Amino acid sequence: LYIFSAFLNFQACYGIPTLPEGSWLCRRCEMGAKSTTRCALCPNTGGAMKLVDLVFYAFIFNFSDYTSWCHVSCALWVPEVAFGDIDLMEPVSRLNEIPQARKNLVCCLCRLRHGAPIQCSVKKCKTAFHVTCAFQNGLVMLQELVNGDVRLLVRFNLL
8 A cells, every 4th residue: 555655645644754865565465464354344455454353353243254344434334443553554443342243234325234334414314334335436424513523414526
């Protein structure tokens, strides 16, 4: 995964406090994980991923693979999930906090029941989608502070 360029710098989005000198590999490449590695919170592969804290992961999700990964974007948007170290943005933790009801949701975009889709913030709307499916399908995701609560707003990008 290429994080740095002469014009763009995504290091903060991946939890890299200072620009490294010389060659650098993302955590997934550094550990030799396959490019087809699937995220714990969505069915999609590729992109910026971080290791999952496995204290509860294998039990909760019934996986025997003890090296599991999660997209940084999925970890940021699924409300129950957090980073063990916010500056380094790893490991992804608190997957055990995800309610079974969320894990049972079917994404309206990919039609798969996998990981932890998030839901529309409109009170009676039951629409659910994976974070990366939303990005791939042109949905714009915003956070808004309303009466002291953070609310997720999603809309189609009409530009």
